[in-house]
Structures are given as C-alpha cells and as structure tokens.
Amino acid sequence: MSSMDPISMATQFATLDVKPFQTRYQLQADKYQSQLKALGEVETALREFRTAVNKMNTATSGIITNAATLSEEGFFTASTNANALTGNYQIFVEQVATAHQMSTGMPAGITSTTEIPTTGTLDFTIDGETFSVDLSTVDNDGDGKATMAELATAINTNSNNKGVNATLVRADGETHFMLSSTETGVANTIQVSASGTGQAWFDDAFTNTTDISTPQDAVIWLGPQGSGLKLTNGSNTFSGVIDGVDITVNKAQSAGDTPISMGIAADSEATKEQLNTFIDAYNNLVSTIDRLTSTGSEDSKRGALAGDPTTRSIESQLNNVLRSQFEGKSLMEVGLSINREGKLELDEKRFTAAQQNNGAALEAMFNGDGNLFDSLDSAMEPYLKFSSGLFSSRKDAIKQNLSRIDTKQEALQRKYDMAYDRYLAQFTQMNQIMTQMNQTSGLFAM
Incomplete structure (x- = not known):
C-alpha cells in the first residue's frame, strides 16, 4: 500500500468544499462589474449628448450659426x-x-547691473490706478545693492501693478530702461515719478521720458x-x-x-455642421443603450443592462421630448425625424428651407425658454446629478453588492482554511497509519 501526500489531498478536498460557492460569487461579481462598466458607458454617452445640447443653448450660441x-x-x-x-x-x-511705451532718460552707460538708490519710491499711475515701488525692497539677492535688473523685476512683480511692464532693451551698445502699458488706449497712459531718492540722475530719468509709442x-x-x-x-x-x-x-x-x-x-453650412454634431451625439447614445440593454439572440449576446428599467427610461424620455411640439411645430416639420431604430435623421432640404423662410421661429423652437434644448436638458438632469443622480445611485448600489460579495469571499476563505486544516490532520493521520501498515507487512514478508 503506497503512501499519500497529505498536503495535496487536503488542498483538493478543501477546494471541493468551497468551489460551488467560489463559482457563484465570481459569477455574481462579474455580472456586477459588467453592469458598472455598462452604466459608465451610458453615462458618458449621455453627458456627451448633454454637452452637444448645451453648447448650442447659451446666451451667445443657438441652433443657427x-x-x-x-x-x-x-x-x-x-x-x-x-x-x-x-x-x-x-x-x-x-x-x-495703441499701447503707451516710453524710454526713461537714464544716463549713457547704464547696464543691467548699474546700482540704483535704495531709498525713496517710484510712483506709477495708469488707468486711474496707482501703485508704488519701495526702492528699499528692490534688492532681492540680499547683497545690499539694488540694480536696474532688480528694479525691472520689482516693478513687474509688484502685487498692485495694474498694467505696467518694465524692460531693459539693448540697442547700439546702449542699455535703455523702457516702460510699456500692457493694455492699449489713452486711459492706459503711464505716469511715473521718483521721489525721496536723494539722487538727481535717477529722479530726472523718470521726469525726462521719451514716448516711443503714443497711446491712442x-x-x-x-x-x-x-x-x-x-x-x-x-x-x-x-x-x-x-x-x-x-x-x-x-x-x-x-x-x-x-x-x-x-x-x-x-451660415447654413456651419448650422448644419453643429446640428449634425447634436444628431451624432444622440444617435451614439441610442446605440449605446440599445447594445447594453439587448436581450440577446442566437447572433448576439445579452447586454449587461438587459431588463434595466433606469437605462431604458432615458431613451424613452428623450424620445418623447423629440416627438413633442415646440412653438406649435414638430421637429419633423423642420427636417428632423426619428427613424425605426429610434435614431435622428436630418432632411437637409427641409431644414434649410425652414432656416431661410423663418430663422427666428426655428431659433425660438430650439432655443426658446422651455423649448427643445431646455426640455432635453431637464430630462437628463435627474440622471446626471453628481451626488444624487440616478446613475450615481445605481452605481453606488452595485458597489455595495460587490462589497458584500467581497465579505462573503473573505468568509469563504476562512471556511477553506478550516477545511484544509481538518483534512490535513486527517490525511496526515491516515498516512501515518498506512506507513505503519507497510512496515508491518514488510516484517511478515521476511
């Protein structure tokens, strides 16, 4: 009688004990994961359609371009x-x-490293706003000196600066300290003066300025x-x-x-182009819903959301809106119709005629208060609220089901461990008995 491997036998028997439950839980988890993914696809398609609607329904945009x-x-x-x-x-x-641009009257020979006074202020007025640069704060590298380059930086980074840009420009071997307004117009004329510096050359530079570009x-x-x-x-x-x-x-x-x-x-072509974007987004939504809610057949598999009433209600509600009348007219009268597959189709000739004959009425039909685009947006709103929307609620419910399955699988793992330990003890004891019997048989054989 040959011996056995207790570990292998315990593993096989413990696995058989839990396998039916493992299979059931995995099938349930796969189903919920498929539903979660499918709901995400429908939600994405619905948001894309809503974006297409809202893009043509603002204070400055409408169905007609x-x-x-x-x-x-x-x-x-x-x-x-x-x-x-x-x-x-x-x-x-x-x-x-044009914008104001001036060159300050700095003496010849200045460079970016030329030192400037560290006392006094440089005062600016532009478009009715004033701000000052405290020259004692211009030194930003802590070397105890303030330079032309540091002054330009201090002006440009001043938190109260409302539109003055300082630049060091090099031309014909000379460096020029330039001031420019960031906005055009006479109101943005720059006024600048230095005070309290104790150095006449610096004060004079901001008094004797030359306009490079006059504001107008x-x-x-x-x-x-x-x-x-x-x-x-x-x-x-x-x-x-x-x-x-x-x-x-x-x-x-x-x-x-x-x-x-x-x-x-x-613009007829631009109008049709954006209308087609609207149509494509709706048809993509319908295709997505139809595919994921399909009951299946010999040639196609069952959709992850087959029989799901929430998903089907989206298409039903939007379809009802599109079949309604607005401003006393149906969409079919202006060239938009829903075919047998539930998708939108455009009759370009009829739509162009409606646009040419009465563009204002067409605009009111689509963009008027409470009309087509507003109605479509209202129909989608309950599904797409981030915290309390139907999609959010459905996904939360599925995630809770997945969490419960995780809990069951953890309990199943404990059951497996207990069964494994029990079988291991039993098969180890059996293996010991078989070993003893083999030894005893060997004595009789002698």
Missing part, C-alpha cells in the same frame, strides 16, 4: 454669435488703438468717415456695438476711402 462677410479684408475682422441680427453695415476704420484709442465709423456714427474704444475690439457682433480692427484706412461693407447672415 451666423457669419459676417466683408467687402474688403485686412482692416478689421468680425465674429458673430446667435444674437447677431441679419443685415448690412458700413464700417470705416479711422484709427487703431481705436476709432471707427458706422457709415462714412465724418458723417456716420463715430465710435471710440480703448481696445481694438468693439463688443456689442452691433448686437451679437464683435469687431476687431487691425489697420486704419486712408482718409477718403470708401467704408467697408459687412454683411451678417445665417
């Missing part, structure tokens, strides 16, 4: 938003805005120069002069030039 066309390029550019009104305008650019405001005319409506602005961008249109001037025209024509109209 407007565009500006200019009769002549190079003098100004125009950007439009959903509030832009269709029309034609005449713009004359008289002057572009941008000037445009709505209509011909001299007879139209004159507009000035400290920045080169005129916002809100015409509803929904920002005009940024780049170059001044010559006196007597003809104003540049600017036409504002709906």
Whole structure:
C-alpha cells in the first residue's frame, strides 16, 4: 500500500468544499462589474449628448450659426454669435488703438547691473490706478545693492501693478530702461515719478521720458468717415456695438476711402455642421443603450443592462421630448425625424428651407425658454446629478453588492482554511497509519 501526500489531498478536498460557492460569487461579481462598466458607458454617452445640447443653448450660441462677410479684408475682422441680427453695415476704420511705451532718460552707460538708490519710491499711475515701488525692497539677492535688473523685476512683480511692464532693451551698445502699458488706449497712459531718492540722475530719468509709442484709442465709423456714427474704444475690439457682433480692427484706412461693407447672415453650412454634431451625439447614445440593454439572440449576446428599467427610461424620455411640439411645430416639420431604430435623421432640404423662410421661429423652437434644448436638458438632469443622480445611485448600489460579495469571499476563505486544516490532520493521520501498515507487512514478508 503506497503512501499519500497529505498536503495535496487536503488542498483538493478543501477546494471541493468551497468551489460551488467560489463559482457563484465570481459569477455574481462579474455580472456586477459588467453592469458598472455598462452604466459608465451610458453615462458618458449621455453627458456627451448633454454637452452637444448645451453648447448650442447659451446666451451667445443657438441652433443657427451666423457669419459676417466683408467687402474688403485686412482692416478689421468680425465674429458673430446667435444674437447677431441679419443685415448690412458700413464700417470705416479711422484709427487703431495703441499701447503707451516710453524710454526713461537714464544716463549713457547704464547696464543691467548699474546700482540704483535704495531709498525713496517710484510712483506709477495708469488707468486711474496707482501703485508704488519701495526702492528699499528692490534688492532681492540680499547683497545690499539694488540694480536696474532688480528694479525691472520689482516693478513687474509688484502685487498692485495694474498694467505696467518694465524692460531693459539693448540697442547700439546702449542699455535703455523702457516702460510699456500692457493694455492699449489713452486711459492706459503711464505716469511715473521718483521721489525721496536723494539722487538727481535717477529722479530726472523718470521726469525726462521719451514716448516711443503714443497711446491712442481705436476709432471707427458706422457709415462714412465724418458723417456716420463715430465710435471710440480703448481696445481694438468693439463688443456689442452691433448686437451679437464683435469687431476687431487691425489697420486704419486712408482718409477718403470708401467704408467697408459687412454683411451678417445665417451660415447654413456651419448650422448644419453643429446640428449634425447634436444628431451624432444622440444617435451614439441610442446605440449605446440599445447594445447594453439587448436581450440577446442566437447572433448576439445579452447586454449587461438587459431588463434595466433606469437605462431604458432615458431613451424613452428623450424620445418623447423629440416627438413633442415646440412653438406649435414638430421637429419633423423642420427636417428632423426619428427613424425605426429610434435614431435622428436630418432632411437637409427641409431644414434649410425652414432656416431661410423663418430663422427666428426655428431659433425660438430650439432655443426658446422651455423649448427643445431646455426640455432635453431637464430630462437628463435627474440622471446626471453628481451626488444624487440616478446613475450615481445605481452605481453606488452595485458597489455595495460587490462589497458584500467581497465579505462573503473573505468568509469563504476562512471556511477553506478550516477545511484544509481538518483534512490535513486527517490525511496526515491516515498516512501515518498506512506507513505503519507497510512496515508491518514488510516484517511478515521476511
């Protein structure tokens, strides 16, 4: 009678005791993990759709995209938003805005390491704001000296600095201490003076300054120069002069030039492009839900969320919104319809006609208060709240189930260990008996 391996036998028998439970728990864990992953996919697709909706539903963006066309390029550019009104305008650019830049009257021969006074202040005023640089704090390397380079750093890093930039510029073998405003316009004229330094050369440098660039405001005319409506602005961008249109001037025209024509109209191609983004995001959501809630067949496997009412209700609610009427019209009337697969389709001819015939009504239908986009967003809100949304609640419930399985598996491990110890003791004893019997048999054989 041959001996046995107690460890191997104990392992096999203890494994058999717990294997049915291990299989059951693993199947449950796999199912919950699949559901958790699937819910994440649906949530991602829903958030992407909501992003597409909200991108076209702000104070400055809508279903219709407007565009500006200019009769002549190079003098100004125009950007439009959903509030832009269709029309034609005449713009004359008289002057572009410039920033103030000056060279201080430093004596010849200064360098970045030239020492400056360590007493007194340097006082600045720009756009009605004032700030001072205490010269006793300019030394930042602790060597007891303050230099031109350290002064530039002290000005630029001053916490109260509202728009002055100091620079050391080297040209023709000389170093120049320059001051520039960071913003354009007359209001941003730099005023500077030194006081209490005790050194005339330093004080004089900030009194005897030379303008390199004189600050000026941008000037445009709505209509011909001299007879139209004159507009000035400290920045080169005129916002809100015409509803929904920002005009940024780049170059001044010559006196007597003809104003540049600017036409504002709906951009059909851009509108269809963003509408297609909306359609694609919705159809991707539908495809994701259909795939993950599929009951399965001979040719396809059952989805991880098959029979899940929460997931199916998303598609049902959004579908109901899309089939509703807004401003007395259905989406089908303006070229959007839901096909047999539950996906959106665009009839470009019908949509283009609706846009051309009554763009304002189309805009109100999609972007009006409580209309399509607002209704879609409201339908998605309960699912996507971060702390109390239905997705968050469902995922938390699944995670709790996984946690309970972990607890059961820990208990199962303890059961295995106890069974292993019991079987090991039994098979060790049996092995000892078999060994003794073999020894006894050997004596009789002699």
